[in-house]
Amino acid sequence: MSHPSPYQKTAVYLPPVDVSYPLFFKRLMGIAAVFLVVLLSVVSPAEAELNIDVTRGTAEPLPIAITPFIGSDTEEINYGRSIADVISADLERSGLFKPKDPKAFIQSPDAMKTLPRFGDWRIINAQALVQGRTQIVNDGRLRVEFRLWDVFAEQQLVGFTYSTGPENWRRVAHIIADAIYKRLTGETGYFDTRIVYIAQQSETGACRATSTLNPFGKRLSIMDQDGENRHYLTNGSSLVLTPRFSPNQQEITYMSYHGNVPRVYILNIDTGYQEIVGDFPGMSYAPRFSYDGTSIILSRIQNGNSDIFTLNLQTREIVQLTKHSGIDTSPSFSPDGKFVVFNSDRGGSPQLYVMSLKGGDIRRISHGGGQYATPVWSPRGDMIAFTKPGKQFFIGVMNVDGSGERLLAEDFKIEAPTWAPNGRVLMFFRKKRTNSDGTGGRTRLFSIDLTGQNEREVVTLCDASDPAWSPLIP
Amino acid sequence: MRFKFLGILAAVLLISACETAPEEQMSSTSSGASLSSSVSSASGAASAPSVSTTAPATMENAIMPGSQRDLVVNVGDRVYFALDRFDLDGISRSTLERQAAWLKANGGVRITIGGHADERGTRDYNIGLSGRRANSVKDYLVSLGVSASRINVAPYGEERPVAMGSNETAWAQNRRAETVVD
Numbered sequence: 206m207s208h209p210s211p212y213q214k215t216a217v218y219l220p221p222v223d224v225s226y227p228l229f230f231k232r233l234m235g236i237a238a239v240f241l242v243v244l245l246s247v248v249s250p251a252e253a254e255l256n257i258d259v260t261r262g263t264a265e266p267l268p269i270a271i272t273p274f275i276g277s278d279t280e281e282i283n284y285g286r287s288i289a290d291v292i293s294a295d296l297e298r299s300g301l302f303k304p305k306d307p308k309a310f311i312q313s314p315d316a317m318k319t320l321p322r323f324g325d326w327r328i329i330n331a332q333a334l335v336q337g338r339t340q341i342v343n344d345g346r347l348r349v350e351f352r353l354w355d356v357f358a359e360q361q362l363v364g365f366t367y368s369t370g371p372e373n374w375r376r377v378a379h380i381i382a383d384a385i386y387k388r389l390t391g392e393t394g395y396f397d398t399r400i401v402y403i404a405q406q407s408e409t410g411a412c413r414a415t416s417t418l419n420p421f422g423k424r425l426s427i428m429d430q431d432g433e434n435r436h437y438l439t440n441g442s443s444l445v446l447t448p449r450f451s452p453n454q455q456e457i458t459y460m461s462y463h464g465n466v467p468r469v470y471i472l473n474i475d476t477g478y479q480e481i482v483g484d485f486p487g488m489s490y491a492p493r494f495s496y497d498g499t500s501i502i503l504s505r506i507q508n509g510n511s512d513i514f515t516l517n518l519q520t521r522e523i524v525q526l527t528k529h530s531g532i533d534t535s536p537s538f539s540p541d542g543k544f545v546v547f548n549s550d551r552g553g554s555p556q557l558y559v560m561s562l563k564g565g566d567i568r569r570i571s572h573g574g575g576q577y578a579t580p581v582w583s584p585r586g587d588m589i590a591f592t593k594p595g596k597q598f599f600i601g602v603m604n605v606d607g608s609g610e611r612l613l614a615e616d617f618k619i620e621a622p623t624w625a626p627n628g629r630v631l632m633f634f635r636k637k638r639t640n641s642d643g644t645g646g647r648t649r650l651f652s653i654d655l656t657g658q659n660e661r662e663v664v665t666l667c668d669a670s671d672p673a674w675s676p677l678i679p
Numbered sequence: 680m681r682f683k684f685l686g687i688l689a690a691v692l693l694i695s696a697c698e699t700a701p702e703e704q705m706s707s708t709s710s711g712a713s714l715s716s717s718v719s720s721a722s723g724a725a726s727a728p729s730v731s732t733t734a735p736a737t738m739e740n741a742i743m744p745g746s747q748r749d750l751v752v753n754v755g756d757r758v759y760f761a762l763d764r765f766d767l768d769g770i771s772r773s774t775l776e777r778q779a780a781w782l783k784a785n786g787g788v789r790i791t792i793g794g795h796a797d798e799r800g801t802r803d804y805n806i807g808l809s810g811r812r813a814n815s816v817k818d819y820l821v822s823l824g825v826s827a828s829r830i831n832v833a834p835y836g837e838e839r840p841v842a843m844g845s846n847e848t849a850w851a852q853n854r855r856a857e858t859v860v861d
Contacts, residue, residue, distance in 0.1 A: 420839055444838055446802060465791070465833060467806070488810065488834060491803040504807065506834060509814020511807040532807035548804060554763075555804055578801040592801050617845065620801055636798075641844035671802065 240368050257301050257390045266303040267389065268330050269296060270356075273307070273314045274337035274349065284347060284374050285339040291378035292335065294431060295396040296385065298652075299630075300659030305331050326356045333362075335385060347371040351381050353388055363388045375433065376678075383677075395625035398430045399675045400632065400650070401448040401457050404437065404667040408647055412667030418462065419444040424667075425459055427474070430625075430674070432664045438472065447491060447621075449673045452498040457673075458482065460490045469503050482516055489514075495538045496584075502526075502545060504534040513547055515562075526560065527567075535579045538562075539586060539605075546570070546580040546589055546605075557591060559605070570607030579621055584676075585628035588655075592620045592633075600633050602655065613657040623674045629655050632663065634670040745785035747860040754781045758816060760854045762799070765811040767819060775816060778858055779823035789861040791831040792816045797850035798837045809856075810834035816856045831861070 257267050271293045274285030296302035311325040318338075326334050337351035352364040363384055367377050376397060383394025404426040406414050414422030425438040425445045438457070439445055448459035457472045469482040469492040482492060482501055492503040500518055504511045513527045513536045527533040531551030538545055546559050557571040557580045571577035571591070579592040582605070593599040593612065598619040601612040618636040625631070632652045639646035650663040650672050663672075742749050750756045755778070758771035767775065782788060794813030796805035813832035821827050842849035 423838075446836075446838070462833075462835075462838075467834060490806050490834075504803070506807070506810040509811045509817070509832070511810060532804060532811065534807050535801070535803040548801075550763075550804075555800075578804055594800050594804075618798065638845035639798075639843055639849075641846065641849065643843035646843075646845070 266301055267332055268305055269302050269333040269335065269385075270305045270310065270326055270329070270331035271296070271335040272310065272337075274339045274351070275314055275318060276339045281339045281341055284341075284349075284371065285337065288337070288339065288349065288374055288378040288381070289335070291375055291431070292382045292385070295379060295382035298431065298661055299386065300654055300661075301386075301390065305329055321354055321356075323354075323356050323359045331356055333385075333389065335381075337381070341371065342368070345371070347374060347377070349374075349377045349381070351384075353385050375429070379429070379431075392629060393627045393677065395627050395630060395674075395677070396430060397678050398626060399427055399434075399450075399454070399678070400430055400663070401425065401427050401438075401450060401459075401673045401675070402650060402665075402669050403446060403448065403671040404435075404665065404669055405648065407666075407668040408644060414441065416442050418442070418465070425457070425472070426667075426669070427457075428665070430663075435666065438474065447671050447673075449493050450675045451494045452496060452676055454675050454678060456494075458492040458494060458501055460492065469501070471501070491534045491536065493537055495542055496540045497542060502536045502538060504536070513545070526562070537580055537582045537589075539582050540584055541586065544582075544605075546582055548578045548580060555594070557589070557607070570603070570605070571610075572607055573610055581622055581624060583624050583628045584626055588628070590622035590624060590631055592622065594620075600631065600653070602631075611657065613653055613655075614651070614660060621671055623672050625652075625674050626676045631655065632672045632674055634672060636670070745788050745860070749785075750778070750781060750858065750860060754778055756859070757855050757857045759851065760812055760856070762797075762850075762854065763808065765808065765815050767815055772819065775819050776823060779820050779825050782820065782825045782829065789829045789831070791833055791859050791861055793839070793857045793859060794832065794834045795839060795841075795853055795855050795857070796837045797853040798840070798845065799850060800837070802836060806834050806836035809836050812854075812856045816858070 271289050273289045276282040276285045293304040297304050309329045311328060312322050321334055321336060334354040334356050335351060337349060340348040342348050346368050347370065348366060348368050350366040353362045354360065355362050365384060367380065369377055379397040382396040386392070386394035386396065404412055404424045406412050406422040412422055414420055419441055422441050423444055423446070424441045425448055426435060427438055428435040443461050443463040446460045448457045450457060455473060455475055457474060459470055459472065460467060461470050467488045467490055469489040470479050471482055472479040482489065482503065488506040489503050492501050494501055500515050502513065502515045505514050510530060511532045511534050512525060512529065513533045515524045515526060526545065529549065529551050531549045533547055533549045535548040536545050543562055544559055545562060546557060548555055549558050552569065555576045555578045556569055557577045558567050558569050560567040576594045577591050578594055581590045583589065587605065588602045589605055590600065590602050593601055597615055597617065599612040600614045600619055600622050601610060603610040613631070614633065616635045617638050620634060622631045622633045630652055632650055634648055634650050636648040637645055648668040648670050650665060650669045651660055652663055653660040742752060755774040758767065758774050792813045794809030796809045800808065810832070813834055817830050817832055820830060840849070840853045842852040
C-alpha cells in the first residue's frame with residue numbers, strides 16, 4: 206500500500222483531485238439569488254386567531270388550501286402549478302399542515318385573479334388559503350407573487366413578491382413555504398435548506414462502488430431538504446464520512462481517507478477547492494464548524510489516543526481541549542460558542558460530557574443506563590440530540606444539563622442526528638440488519654419532529670447516511 | 680460487490696482457522712491443490728490426480744519472502760479483539776511475536792496496521808476505537824524490537840468489514856487489526 210503524501214508537507218490548498226465538478230456545477234451548486242421585491246400590502250394587518258402550536262406535534266394538522274399559482278400562458282401556468290405542488294409537499298411533510306386535495310376546490314384558479322370567495326373555502330373547511338401568480342417578465346426573469354389568507358377571518362396574513370431566474374423556481378417555492386410556516390407557527394421555517402450526506406451503494410445495486418478502497422462506494426452528496434436536486438460532490442475514489450456545513454453554507458467539512466490517511470478536509474462548494482484542516486501531521490476526524498464559522502472542532506488521533514482540538518481558520522492556531530486516555534470524540538459547539546458537548550469513554554463507557562471552550566469544567570450530563578454518543582447541540586441552544594447505542598440504537602434529546610431525556614426513534618442501527626435550523630426537526634439515518642450473504646442493510650435518511658411525531662423517510666436514489674442539515678440559506 | 684465480500688470472507692475464514700495452529704497453514708494452502716485432486720478423482724478422472732498434486736504445488740508454494748502473501752500464509756496478518764476492547768490476548772500476542780520475528784527477518788519491509796471495528800457503535804467512536812486497536816498492535820511490535828519508523832497505523836472504524844452480516848460471528852471477525860505490507 207503506498208502513501209502518496211504530498212498533502213502532509215506541502216501547500217494547504219489542494220486541487221480538487223477527488224471532487225467531481227461538471228461544468229454546470231457552479232451554476233447548480235451556487236446559492237441561487239432570489240430577490241424579495243415587494244412586501245404585498247396587507248389588507249388588514251390584524252392579529253389573526255389562526256396559528257399552530259408546534260409543540261403539539263401532529264395532533265391536528267391545519268387544513269390549508271394551496272391553489273395552483275395562476276399565469277397567462279402555458280409556461281407561466283406550469284411554473285405556477287409546480288410551485289404550488291412544492292409548497293404543498295413542504296407543508297405536508299412538516300406534519301403541521303394538511304393540504305386540501307385540489308379536486309375539492311370550488312373556486313376555480315382563474316377566479317383567483319380577484320379576492321378569494323371565502324365562503325367557497327369555508328365550505329371545504331380550509332382554514333388557510335394560499336394564492337399566487339407567476340409571470341415571466343421582459344428580462345426573462347420569473348416573478349412570483351403570493352398571498353396567505355385566513356379564511357375564517359377573511360384577512361390577508363402575509364404576502365410577498367419574489368423575482369429570480371426561472372431555474373430557481375423550486376427555491377422560490379421553499380421560500381414561500383417558509384413564509385407560510387413562519388406566519389402560522391411563529392417559528393422560523395426550514396424548507397429553504399439543503400442536506401449534505403453520504404450516498405452509498407444500495408441493496409438494489411444503485412450507486413455501485415467502483416474502488417476497493419471505498420467498499421461501499423461512499424460519496425459526498427448534497428440535496429435540497431426535500432430530497433430533490435441531488436448531486437455528488439466526490440467521485441467515489443476515496444472513502445468519505447461525516448460532512449457538516451459551515452454557517453454560510455459555502456463550505457463543507459468532512460473526513461476523507463484520501464491517500465489512505467484519514468483526515469479532515471474543507472470543501473468550498475462554489476469553487477471546488479478542498480483544503481486539509483490544519484497542516485499538522487497525523488489523523489483527524491469528527492469535524493464540525495463553530496456557529497460563527499471561524500473555527501473547526503475535531504478529534505485528532507495521536508499515539509492511538511483521540512483527543513479534541515479546535516483550529517482557528519483565520520489564525521491557524523490549534524488548541525487542545527481534552528487530554529485524556531479515553532476516546533474523546535464527536536464534539537459539538539453550543540450556539541454561543543462558549544461550551545462544547547462531546548462523547549468520551551473516560552468513565553468506562555461512551556457518555557456525554559460538556560466542557561467550557563477553554564477545556565475546563567468537564568462534567569458528565571448523560572445519566573441514563575447504557576451508552577450515549579454523537580451529541581449535537583441544538584441551534585436554539587436549549588437541547589442536545591444524541592445517539593444511544595446498544596443492542597438496539599435510539600435517537601434522543603435531552604436538556605443541556607442532561608435532564609428531560611426523551612427517546613424519539615429506535616432501530617437495529619440508527620445514528621447521527623442533525624438539527625433543522627429552527628431546532629424543531631431532526632434528521633438521522635437508519636440501517637437495517639445485513640444478511641450473511643451481504644444482502645439487506647438498507648440505509649436511509651429520516652426526519653422526525655422534536656415531539657417524536659411525524660417520522661418521514663427522505664427519499665434518496667442511493668442508500669444514504671451521515672446527514673447534516675444546512676442553516677437557512679441567507 | 681457483494682460477491683467480492685464473499686470472496687474476502689472465505690479467505691478470512693481460512694486464515695482465521697489457520698491462526699491458532701500456524702503449522703497447519705502450509706498444509707491448508709496446499710490443501711487447495713489436494714482438494715482439487717480429490718475433487719477430480721471423485722469425479723472419476725483416473726489420470727488426473729498424480730499430475731495435479733505435483734505441478735500446481737510448486738506454483739502454490741512460490742511465495743516471495745517479505746511479501747503480503749508470505750505474511751498471511753506463514754505468519755498470520757491479523758489479530759482479533761473483544762467488543763469495545765483494544766487489549767491483546769494470548770493468541771494475539773503470539774501472532775504478533777511471529778510478526779515481529781518476521782519483520783526482523785525482512786528488514787526492508789514497512790507495514791501499515793489497519794484498525795477495524797464492528798458495526799455496533801457510532802461512526803466516530805468506532806474510528807477512535809480502531810485507532811486504539813491499531814496502536815495496541817504497533818506498541819506491542821515496537822516493544823518486541825521493531826522500529827516504530829517502519830509502522831504506519833490507519834483507523835478504519837467500521838468501514839471495511841471482512842464479514843458481512845449483522846450477527847456476532849461477523850462482528851467477531853470484523854473487530855480486528857490487520858498488518859499490511861506497504
